[in-house]
């Protein structure tokens with residue numbers, strides 16, 4: 001597996017700080033389990049946070065803004081359950097679902113009880129990961145080969161991890177293991193581009209914005 005698209009530094013920092021939305025954190029953790037590059041970058045962020053703490057410690061009580069100190073000291077505790085050594089690196093069996101996702105799936109990918117949204121596109125919502133504000137969603141999406149997704153943009157952040165197959169959009173080609181880290185600046189229309197279904201894990205922190213009149217009518221029905 002060659003991974004070409006990764007988590008942005010901003011997303012990794014939010015993940016390390018524990019401020020990334022819970023839906024997005026599931027996708028980030030699943031990508032980290034299979035991506036040495038992002039794991040190294042996350043370790044670097046943890047190390048930088050620890051070094052900053054060491055520099056600041058001698059100044060405790062010397063008039064510094066203690067709220068800043070509190071903010072930094074929270075980092076290792078909040079991130080303790082997700083630090084890199086707790087993630088299992090998987091590179092040997094590319095058919096296997098990475099562990100963070102496997103732990104919350106009710107069955108193997110081949111046995112998922114897909115729900116059809118429109119012909120050629122099915123989904124499987126993963127409940128129980130709602131963000132505190134109730135917005136956003138976490139779901140698996142299955143797209144038939146050659147299927148063109150509805151053109152859409154984002155009112156927030158969207159993370160997509162490719163589990164099988166691939167798709168292509170305005171950014172490039174995304175294959176197994178790749179992570180699309182999209183913000184609200186991108187308007188895109190993915191196309192599944194191989195001879196097998198494209199299965200993705202997708203998280204949003206707010207509803208998508210669809211462009212066409214028909215798709216805007218469809219949005220309340222399909223619930224994306």
Ligand SMILES: [Zn+2]
Pocket residue numbers: 003005006007031035037038039179
């Ligand atoms: Zn990565």
